[in-house]
Amino acid sequence: xxxxxxxxxxxxxxxxxxxxxxxxxxxxxxxxxxxxxxxxxxxxxxxxxxxxxxxxxxxxxxxxxxxxxxxxxxxxxxxxxxxxxxxxxxxxxxxxxxxxxxxxxxxxxxxxxxxxxxxxxxxxxxxxxxxxxxxxxxxxxxxxxxxxxxxxxxxxxxxxxxxxxxxxxxxxxxxxxxxxxxxxxxxxxxxxxxxxxxxxxxxxxxxxxxxxxxxxxxxxxxxxxxxxxxxxxxxxxxxxxxxxxxxxxxxxxxxxxxxxxxxxxxxxxxxxxxxxxxxxxxxxxxxxxxxxxxxxxxxxxxxxxxxxxxxxxxxxxxxxxxxxxxxxxxxxxxxxxxxxxxxxxxxxxxxxxxxxxxxxxxxxxxxxxxxxxxxxxxxxxxxxxxxxxxxxxxxxxxxxxx
Numbered sequence: 273x274x275x276x277x278x279x280x281x282x283x284x285x286x287x288x289x290x291x292x293x294x295x296x297x298x299x300x301x302x303x304x305x306x307x308x309x310x311x312x313x314x315x316x317x318x319x320x321x322x323x324x325x326x327x328x329x330x331x332x333x334x335x336x337x338x339x340x341x342x343x344x345x346x347x348x349x350x351x352x353x354x355x356x357x358x359x360x361x362x363x364x365x366x367x368x369x370x371x372x373x374x375x376x377x378x379x380x381x382x383x384x385x386x387x388x389x390x391x392x393x394x395x396x397x398x399x400x401x402x403x404x405x406x407x408x409x410x411x412x413x414x415x416x417x418x419x420x421x422x423x424x425x426x427x428x429x430x431x432x433x434x435x436x437x438x439x440x441x442x443x444x445x446x447x448x449x450x451x452x453x454x455x456x457x458x459x460x461x462x463x464x465x466x467x468x469x470x471x472x473x474x475x476x477x478x479x480x481x482x483x484x485x486x487x488x489x490x491x492x493x494x495x496x497x498x499x500x501x502x503x504x505x506x507x508x509x510x511x512x513x514x515x516x517x518x519x520x521x522x523x524x525x526x527x528x529x530x531x532x533x534x535x536x537x538x539x540x541x542x543x544x545x546x547x548x549x550x551x552x553x554x555x556x557x558x559x560x561x562x563x564x565x566x567x568x569x570x571x572x573x574x575x576x577x578x579x580x581x582x583x584x585x586x587x588x589x590x591x592x593x594x595x596x597x598x599x600x601x602x603x604x605x606x607x608x609x610x611x612x613x614x615x616x617x618x619x620x621x622x623x624x625x626x627x628x629x630x631x632x633x634x635x636x637x638x639x640x641x642x643x644x645x646x647x648x649x650x651x652x653x654x655x656x657x658x659x660x661x662x663x664x665x666x667x668x669x670x671x672x673x674x
Contacts, residue, residue, distance in 0.1 A: 324647045324650055325648045325649050326648040326672075326674065327649060329648070330649060330671060333659070333669070335348045335349050336666075337371060338374065340668050341378045341379050341385075342385065343378060351374060351408075353409070353444075354409040355370060358370075360639070360649060361639055362636055364509060365505025368655060369508065370440070371659075377437065382585075383587065386406075387405055389401050389411050390402050390404060396426055398432075399418055399422070400431075400433075401431060401432070401433040403434065403436035404435060405587050405588075407437060408460075412444070413448070415445075416431070416456065416458065419595060419596040420449050423449070423596035423598050424454075427597070428597050428598070429594075430595050431594045432566070432570040433572075434570040435587075436572070436591070437587075438588065439592065442459070442460060443494055443495075446483055446496070449484065453486050453598075453599075455596070455597040455599055456483070456595070457481075457594075457595040457597075460590060461477050461563055461566040462480075462590070463579060463580055463583075463588075464477060465581055466478060466499075466540060466559060467540035467541070469548050472523065473540065476559040477578065479559040479563065479566075480497060480499065480503075480562070482497070486607055487611040487614060488607050489611075492633055493610060493631055493632055494633030495633075499543065501521050501541065501545070502517075502521045507536050507541075513654065515533070517532070518531070521542060522536035522542060524536075525538060529542075529547070543555030543556040544558060562593075565593040566591035566593050568591070570591040570592070572592075573590070614631045618630065
């Protein structure tokens with residue numbers, strides 16, 4: 273277990289180059305890390321898996337794609353950082369898998385990739401921001417940096433944003449705060465894909481929740497989770513691979529649980545917990561909490577009023593929330609206690625000796641260590657083919673493999 277305890281990432285956010293500075297420690301241990309939804313750290317390399325693509329090369333490709341459709345360099349780079357971080361951390365549903373969606377939003381002019389967010393209200397520790405329909409990561413970085421600034425001055429910074437777009441992995445923004453010794457939280461509303469408990473039509477989004485808290489020596493607790501059983505991107509990946517989905521992920525148009533990825537995309541996702549019998553109403557409640565923090569508080573669209581997934585006929589107008597808290601405003605020794613708690617959890621005796629107890633953020637650190645050890649990110653061959661097709665379509669240089 274000590275091996276996983278040593279996988280400490282120092283600097284998990286902007287720029288991508290800093291993410292690559294990770295302790296390369298016992299990669300074999302990383303390969304053993306797993307969850308009930310598949311391998312956390314490494315997947316079996318077969319004919320369906322590409323050779324490694326250097327992290328910097330993935331960012332170059334993503335940036336070039338966005339610049340090719342008219343997005344200015346710094347905004348394209350901000351988006352690429354978030355997408356690459358997702359794949360680097362092992363969350364492939366929110367990395368290159370999402371790039372073509374952003375490209376299409378710009379090409380259809382439903383999103384203004386060069387717009388700069390503005391502050392509508394600013395009072396002490398709070399602010400309301402108009403994202404000006406800019407790229408989600410541009411809005412997200414702007415808002416969390418503002419929240420951080422307020423937290424350093426007032427102890428707490430709470431920023432709500434409207435008129436935003438899909439902003440990538442939520443954990444990116446909470447880690448911005450944690451990297452500066454603060455607790456960071458972020459939430460976003462999304463297109464209605466989740467059916468409330470006892471319903472058979474979608475009304476709420478996947479509505480993620482994230483908290484990043486700093487510990488000693490660069491260690492961090494990084495929780496980043498959807499409030500539904502699984503993010504829609506995971507179902508998209510299963511469909512791309514031609515594989516079924518586990519029971520409890522989604523329901524069909526009649527409200528019945530399905531294991532077909534194709535049927536699931538026509539039906540609805542299930543809230544965290546799944547069916548009512550397995551406490552799905554708790555996930556339903558958490559998803560509604562996110563709507564309150566985001567769309568309701570920010571005056572953005574919310575719940576069933578948000579545009580449908582992949583609909584580019586009208587702008588998204590997503591509501592988002594960013595919170596930074598200075599733990600030194602409370603009892604001193606926060607990071608010491610965080611390290612003590614995480615160390616205790618990591619060193620507990622596991623029920624299965626091959627599956628050590630982890631804390632939120634450990635699977636991602638293990639995946640990053642593996643990527644660094646192999647010299648790049650491995651992708652499913654279908655993703656590689658899709659990326660090559662997009663590169664040809666946009667007339668940009670395709671990604672180079674090792």
